[in-house]
Amino acid sequence: MARSKISRRTVLKGLLGGAAVSVALPPLEAFMNSSGTAWADKSPFPTRFGIWYWGNGNLPAKWAPAGEGPDWMPSPQLMPLASLRKLITVVSGMSVQTANTVPHGSGPAGLLSGDDMKNDTFSRPSIDQLIAASIGGSTRFASLEVGVQRANKGISHTGPNQVNPPETSPRALFDRLFGAGFRAPGDMSKPDPKLALRRSVLDAVTLQAGRLKTRLGATDRSRLDQHLDGIRQLEKQIDALGAAPQSLAACAKPAAPKDDYPDVEGRAQLSAISRVVSDLVAMALACDQTRVFTNMFSQPVNNLLFPSATEGHHQLTHDEAGDQPQVDAIVVSIIAELAYFLGALQKVQEGAGTLLDHSVVLATSDVSLGRTHSLLDYPILLAGGANGALKTGLHYRSKSSENATRVTLTLLRVLGVHATEFGVGPGRVTGGLDAIVV
Amino acid sequence: MTRFFSADEVGIRHPRRPAGLLGLLALLVGGCVQVPAQDPGPSGPFDPPPPSLRRLTQGQYRSSIHDLLGEDILVSGSLEPDAAIAEFFAVGASATSISPRGVAQYETLAYDVAAQAMAPEHRGALIGCTPTGASDEVCARASLVALGRRLWRRPLTGDEVGELVGIATKAGTTLGDFFSGMQFAIAALLQSPNFLFRAELGHADPEAPPTAKRLFDGYELASRLSYFLWNGPPDDELLAAAESGALDGREGISAEVKRMLGSPRARRGIDAFTSDWLQLHGLDDLVKDTLLFTQISPEIGPAAREEAERDVQRMVLDSDGDFRDLFTARETFVNRRLAALYGVHAPSLDGFGLARFPEDQPRRGLQGQIGLLAMNAHPTSTSPTLRGKFVRTILLCGKIPPPPVDVNTGIPEPSAAARTLRQRLGGHANGACLTCHRQMDPIGFAFEHFDGLGVFRTRENGVAIDATGSLDGTAYSDGNGLASALHDHPDLAPCFVRRLYRYASGHEETFGEEAQIGRFAAGFKNGNYRVRALMTAIATSDAFRRAGQDGE
Numbered sequence: 001m002a003r004s005k006i007s008r009r010t011v012l013k014g015l016l017g018g019a020a021v022s023v024a025l026p027p028l029e030a031f032m033n034s035s036g037t038a039w040a041d042k043s044p045f046p047t048r049f050g051i052w053y054w055g056n057g058n059l060p061a062k063w064a065p066a067g068e069g070p071d072w073m074p075s076p077q078l079m080p081l082a083s084l085r086k087l088i089t090v091v092s093g094m095s096v097q098t099a100n101t102v103p104h105g106s107g108p109a110g111l112l113s114g115d116d117m118k119n120d121t122f123s124r125p126s127i128d129q130l131i132a133a134s135i136g137g138s139t140r141f142a143s144l145e146v147g148v149q150r151a152n153k154g155i156s157h158t159g160p161n162q163v164n165p166p167e168t169s170p171r172a173l174f175d176r177l178f179g180a181g182f183r184a185p186g187d188m189s190k191p192d193p194k195l196a197l198r199r200s201v202l203d204a205v206t207l208q209a210g211r212l213k214t215r216l217g218a219t220d221r222s223r224l225d226q227h228l229d230g231i232r233q234l235e236k237q238i239d240a241l242g243a244a245p246q247s248l249a250a251c252a253k254p255a256a257p258k259d260d261y262p263d264v265e266g267r268a269q270l271s272a273i274s275r276v277v278s279d280l281v282a283m284a285l286a287c288d289q290t291r292v293f294t295n296m297f298s299q300p301v302n303n304l305l306f307p308s309a310t311e312g313h314h315q316l317t318h319d320e321a322g323d324q325p326q327v328d329a330i331v332v333s334i335i336a337e338l339a340y341f342l343g344a345l346q347k348v349q350e351g352a353g354t355l356l357d358h359s360v361v362l363a364t365s366d367v368s369l370g371r372t373h374s375l376l377d378y379p380i381l382l383a384g385g386a387n388g389a390l391k392t393g394l395h396y397r398s399k400s401s402e403n404a405t406r407v408t409l410t411l412l413r414v415l416g417v418h419a420t421e422f423g424v425g426p427g428r429v430t431g432g433l434d435a436i437v438v
Numbered sequence: 439m440t441r442f443f444s445a446d447e448v449g450i451r452h453p454r455r456p457a458g459l460l461g462l463l464a465l466l467v468g469g470c471v472q473v474p475a476q477d478p479g480p481s482g483p484f485d486p487p488p489p490s491l492r493r494l495t496q497g498q499y500r501s502s503i504h505d506l507l508g509e510d511i512l513v514s515g516s517l518e519p520d521a522a523i524a525e526f527f528a529v530g531a532s533a534t535s536i537s538p539r540g541v542a543q544y545e546t547l548a549y550d551v552a553a554q555a556m557a558p559e560h561r562g563a564l565i566g567c568t569p570t571g572a573s574d575e576v577c578a579r580a581s582l583v584a585l586g587r588r589l590w591r592r593p594l595t596g597d598e599v600g601e602l603v604g605i606a607t608k609a610g611t612t613l614g615d616f617f618s619g620m621q622f623a624i625a626a627l628l629q630s631p632n633f634l635f636r637a638e639l640g641h642a643d644p645e646a647p648p649t650a651k652r653l654f655d656g657y658e659l660a661s662r663l664s665y666f667l668w669n670g671p672p673d674d675e676l677l678a679a680a681e682s683g684a685l686d687g688r689e690g691i692s693a694e695v696k697r698m699l700g701s702p703r704a705r706r707g708i709d710a711f712t713s714d715w716l717q718l719h720g721l722d723d724l725v726k727d728t729l730l731f732t733q734i735s736p737e738i739g740p741a742a743r744e745e746a747e748r749d750v751q752r753m754v755l756d757s758d759g760d761f762r763d764l765f766t767a768r769e770t771f772v773n774r775r776l777a778a779l780y781g782v783h784a785p786s787l788d789g790f791g792l793a794r795f796p797e798d799q800p801r802r803g804l805q806g807q808i809g810l811l812a813m814n815a816h817p818t819s820t821s822p823t824l825r826g827k828f829v830r831t832i833l834l835c836g837k838i839p840p841p842p843v844d845v846n847t848g849i850p851e852p853s854a855a856a857r858t859l860r861q862r863l864g865g866h867a868n869g870a871c872l873t874c875h876r877q878m879d880p881i882g883f884a885f886e887h888f889d890g891l892g893v894f895r896t897r898e899n900g901v902a903i904d905a906t907g908s909l910d911g912t913a914y915s916d917g918n919g920l921a922s923a924l925h926d927h928p929d930l931a932p933c934f935v936r937r938l939y940r941y942a943s944g945h946e947e948t949f950g951e952e953a954q955i956g957r958f959a960a961g962f963k964n965g966n967y968r969v970r971a972l973m974t975a976i977a978t979s980d981a982f983r984r985a986g987q988d989g990e
Contacts, residue, residue: 103840120523121533145539150723152519154537161533165519165540172516176542197609198545201626204601208630215639217988220491223535227631230541237542263736266728266817305725305817312725312817318847373843 038351040247045350047387048285048359049131049415051112052341053155054297054334055104056317057367060377062328064092065395072395077328080336081381084343086393087356089382089436091407093398096375098427103373104300104366108155111364111378111404114423122157124424127362127408129158131415132292140240140289142233146173146281147296148274148337149304156294162226166296170257170276177284181241184253184287191242202235240289250348250355251287254280267305270298274337275344282344285355297337300366306330317370327370338363342383360386362411378404382411382436389414389438396435406433480960482953486651489985490532491635492665492944495520497710501670502633505703506588507555508563515547520719524946525832526937527714532944536634548628552621561617569616577616578606582623590632591672592657593681602626638662640985651984656680663694663977666942668703669710688978695977699755699970708754709747715937716804716832718743720813727818731891733779738891742809745771748790749804754969761934761967765803765833766921768795779808779893799894800887800905800916805829805924811885811892819859819890822882823866829881833924835933838874845870857899860886880907884920931967935959938969942976954981 038044058077065072072090074082081088098110102117109117112126128143136142145156147166156164167173181192206228213224245251257276261269274297284290298304303312309326311319316326341361348355363381368374385392390410409422410432421430494502496517503513518540521530536544555564564585567577582602586594594602602623610619627633638661640652654662660672660680672680676694684690698704713719721739728734748771753759772793777784780801785791795801804810805828814824830836841847849862856862860883866875886905889895896903905916912923924930935958940947947955958975965971976982 100843101840103843142538153521158537161521161523161530162535162537163521164537167539169516176539193612197605197612197622198549200608201605201622201629202545204605204626205629205631207601208598208632212631212635212637215637216491217488223491223533224631224635226535226537227541227634230536230538233538234541234545266726266731266734268725303725303817305727310818315816315819319849321848321851371847372845373841375843 040249045353045358045387046135046288046291047389047415048291048293048355049128049135049386049411050281050293050295050359050361051126051128051155052295052297052338052361052363053108054338054363054365055149055300055302056298056313056327056330057365057370057374058331058379059324059328060368060374060379061323062331063368063379064377064397065090068395068397070393077331077335078381080332080339081342084339084346084383087342087346087383087385089390089392089394089396091380091382091396091398091404091433091436093377093401094380094404094407095401096378096427097403097405098423098425100373100375107366107368107375107378108300108364110375110423110427111380111408112155113157114405114408114427115425116427118160121161121163122155123160124157125159126155126157126294127411128156128292128294129164130412130417134417135415136290136292139291140237141284142236142290143292143294144177144281144284144290145294145296146277147299148270148277149296149298149302150268151296151299151302153299154294155296155300158226158229159222162223164294166294168273170261170273170280171259173277173280174254174256177280177287177289178253178256182253183241183245185245185247185249185251187245195238195242198238199235202231202238206231246288248286248288250350251283254283267307270304270306271333271337275340278337278341278344281341282348282355285345285359286348286350295341297334306333314370324371338381345384356384358387359384360390360411360414362407376401380404380407382407385438386414391436391438394436396433402433403427403429405429406431407436410437478949478953478956480953480956482956483950484651484954484981484984485948485950486943486981486984486986487945487948487950488988489639489652490945491631491637491639492528493518493531493534493536493635494633495527495531495669495710497669498665499634501668501706502589503551503628505670505673506585507551508560510560511551511554513547513551515543515550517543517547522717524940525717526941527719528941528944529946541629544629544634545625548625549621551628552624555624556617556621558617561620565617565620572614572616573607573610573619574616575603575607578603578610578620578623581620582606582627585624586627587677588671588674589627590630591636591661591677636661636665638985642987643984651986652988654983654985656683656685659685659691659983660694662982663691663698666707666977667695667698667973668701668707670703670706673703691983692974692978695974699974704755705751708751711938711941712747712750713743714941716746716810717813718746718809721809724812725817726812726891730818731889731893733775733893734891735775737775738779738808739812741773741776742807742812742892744773744790745776745807746804746809749807754973758968758970761962761969761972762925762930765805765924765930767803768797768801769793770795770807776808779891781894796894800884800918801894802918802921803924805833806885806888806917806921808892811888812890815890815892817890820882820886820888821890822860822863822879822886823875824882825885826878826880826882829924830877832937833933834927834929835936836877836929838877841874842870852899857901858886858904859898860904861901881909881920883907884914884917887917931962932959935962935972938972939976942982950986951981954979 062077063075065075067073096107096110098116100106105117109122113122113124115124132143145164145166147168150168152165154163154165209228213221261273301314303314320326345356346354361383365379368377405423405427406429409429412419500513518536520527521534523530523533565581567580569577605626606619606623609622610616638658640654643653657680660676664672679685679694721743724739726734771790773790774784782793785793814828815821866879884905884907886903909923914920939955961975962972
């Protein structure tokens with residue numbers, strides 16, 4: 001059948017810069033712990049990657065733990081993670097060094113894509129999409145973008161103006177993952193006969209897009225390529241529903257969440273929603289529906305009213321005087337939700353380890369100190385050992401305000417993207433952060 | 439270092455106006471000094487950027503389904519979100535693509551919509567023949583030729599029809615039902631980039647020299663006109679005008695524009711513009727502390743949005759009034775909830791009716807409505823800065839850069855010496871903050887008579903409200919004075935012309951379009967600021983029919 005040969009993978013490979021990077025396929029073998037940890041079909045547990053993101057930063061003075069190396073003690077703001085301490089690496093003292101031209105935008109763009117924002121958008125793909133291009137090919141969803149705050153701006157970018165918006169309705173997320181057509185392990189019901197018809201419709205749409213493309217300039221062709229990439233991913237999702245479910249011990253279809261979580265007294269039910277979303281994402285990973293995710297707990301510049309706060313979050317970061325006790329309480333409450341999320345991954349047993357052991361989650365924000373939109377001493381937490389590839393239980397404190405993209409490059413490599421460098425201009429690095437790599 | 443993206447590929451591709459030495463100096467000095475536009479003169483050439491695909495916005499997707507397949511069809515579930523660029527969703531639609539999740543959502547919706555369209559009580563309107571069996575190629579072809587022309591806003595090619603008939607036949611045979619088969623063909627039409635994107639690309643003008651601009655054909659122009667004026671697809675008459683060649687000439691275009699502005703669909707078009715222009719999507723999800731603002735309810739935001747939309751509708755389509763009066767008007771449309779917030783009698787038990795702001799309140803114009811006041815405020819307080827910024831940037835086209843990094847933006851706590859927010863914001867009047875904040879705060883102070891929700895108050899923390907301020911040299915004592923200053927501000931009308939042109943063209947205006955925008959602005963002024971005439975002027979202009987050559 002006639003089909004464009006330009007795959008998402010080729011596109012992203014181009015974005016990474018030709019000679020500088022080759023995207024290795026298949027990527028996982030090198031990072032598998034071979035000591036008997038494997039799925040029933042003997043394939044090793046894959047390494048999952050995720051971003052856990054919140055808006056408006058932290059309070060650096062209350063963030064960095066006391067003590068370095070393995071002997072760190074949680075700081076006040078990290079106290080909710082105390083019981084997970086051995087599974088977490090805190091990276092402090094590093095800075096996003098790309099230009100800081102867009103408050104709340106330049107930080108995540110610099111850390112996750114290696115370049116500042118340009119014309120109101122990331123100018124390069126974010127790390128999750130680079131990793132998804134490498135390891136997302138075998139799962140139903142190449143990547144999954146979810147969120148807790150009711151909003152639709154995403155940080156996951158496939159390219160300029162190519163945002164992957166988060167799904168923030170728990171019910172819609174459930175329907176997408178586990179709704180019609182999903183079959184849990186052991187479910188021997190027949191796949192829907194309409195799946196093949198849906199496939200043939202997508203074939204026609206692909207032909208139509210191909211014809212339209214010949215009439216377009218370069219920018220519009222690239223936009224249509226993303227549309228075509230989405231169609232290919234949808235085809236893969238349909239194929240996955242048609243295939244017999246994998247035998248995955250930890251996978252079970254979860255119960256459907258409530259349809260709606262309305263605000264209570266003008267305040268979003270962030271904790272309740274976050275926990276439902278956390279459990280759904282954990283099960284999506286356990287059922288190998290995806291291996292890459294971005295979870296946006298809250299948006300950059302969000303002005304949400306947190307429980308017992310007297311003003312919106314963003315407003316407080318700027319206006320609250322002194323040590324900003326309200327901002328502090330909000331950050332602690334957000335980290336508590338991160339702890340719940342990581343706990344949800346830890347609860348999923350996979351062989352001798354847990355889903356968290358087989359994952360690495362980068363938890364970060366859009367600034368460090370919100371009051372000044374600072375990108376110094378950037379908040380960076382890594383959770384999970386990436387199948388033994390990363391050390392855990394460390395506090396790495398940079399003495400020289402190193403470039404935070406060193407962490408990004410390390411994560412790319414750990415996930416099997418053999419990148420020799422990452423980022424451009426002041427964001428460019430050629431070396432990772434060896435201190436956290438096994 | 440390898441360049442990973444050409445300049446064309448990093449977002450908005452249209453070159454911005456060269457700032458010139460003066461502009462550069464201004465940026466170096468303070469960042470907030472207005473950059474004087476280079477004036478290309480009244481007879482400057484029209485040199486527009488090349489065309490772009492425009493993705494249907496959420497509103498356009500819905501109206502396309504409703505207009506073409508049936509008003510009663512429910513479009514439920516979420517759609518790919520719109521993204522604002524240059525402060526307009528209409529511009530974002532020319533740059534964004536569709537995410538993988540969006541593709542999946544469009545698929546789900548396509549089948550949902552197609553099933554409703556082919557339901558027994560509904561399909562008669564769309565299928566003009568009686569099928570002879572589960573597969574009837576002749577009936578499928580006739581139906582898909584007609585449906586396809588509407589949904590894709592142009593006639594389909596033979597290949598395109600053939601593929602769709604193939605889908606209908608295969609699915610009809612598999613499922614044993616003609617109409618079930620048609621659902622799959624309709625779903626293909628709806629998922630196609632030919633539906634989801636408006637491919638208004640133009641062609642080289644055969645009668646012009648090679649350097650001339652690309653010219654839109656009749657179908658492309660029909661689509662441009664209908665999404666501009668109706669925020670929806672061309673109707674059969676407009677498609678017929680395209681087919682007959684009537685849209686190739688000024689007379690035919692004028693006749694269609696006149697008809698379209700007289701259609702009820704023009705109200706939807708005005709609403710869409712109003713909402714995009716004033717960023718009223720911010721009212722869909724207001725965050726307000728319900729303990730402080732006890733009258734707030736989830737219906738307030740959408741009601742306030744409707745209020746502003748109705749006021750603009752009335753001015754443009756009913757009274758054909760002076761645009762500037764939108765900012766001094768005391769009359770407005772309210773429902774019962776809004777009436778209660780304004781402290782006026784509800785004009786009607788249900789729905790909206792005309793009311794008058796109380797004479798003893800300094801509340802006037804769109805900028806004095808609950809919508810803009812609540813949207814440009816914080817969850818528990820007002821914000822003179824946000825309110826002032828809105829007026830400065832959206833209404834007057836001023837540019838305010840983000841605050842510099844490493845500036846302590848903390849505001850002192852209320853104290854005996856500084857009990858009101860205005861007093862506490864005094865710090866903005868110093869040093870580095872002053873350059874930008876003096877462009878915003880003095881405007882915003884005029885709204886301090888209205889709390890974070892927009893409800894009238896005379897005191898804050900026991901202190902009488904001080905709403906004095908000035909707008910570019912015109913001093914005032916409260917919102918009444920600001921309304922007059924805004925009405926008479928020399929930038930107000932030109933800024934509106936610029937915004938409407940940006941909305942209509944779907945891109946941030948380029949230097950090559952300045953002369954044309956200047957001509958529209960001069961016509962707007964000479965015609966006593968009639969928006970309907972301005973929309974007509976834009977829609978019927980030669981500029982609206984042309985795009986630049988692609989750089990390739």
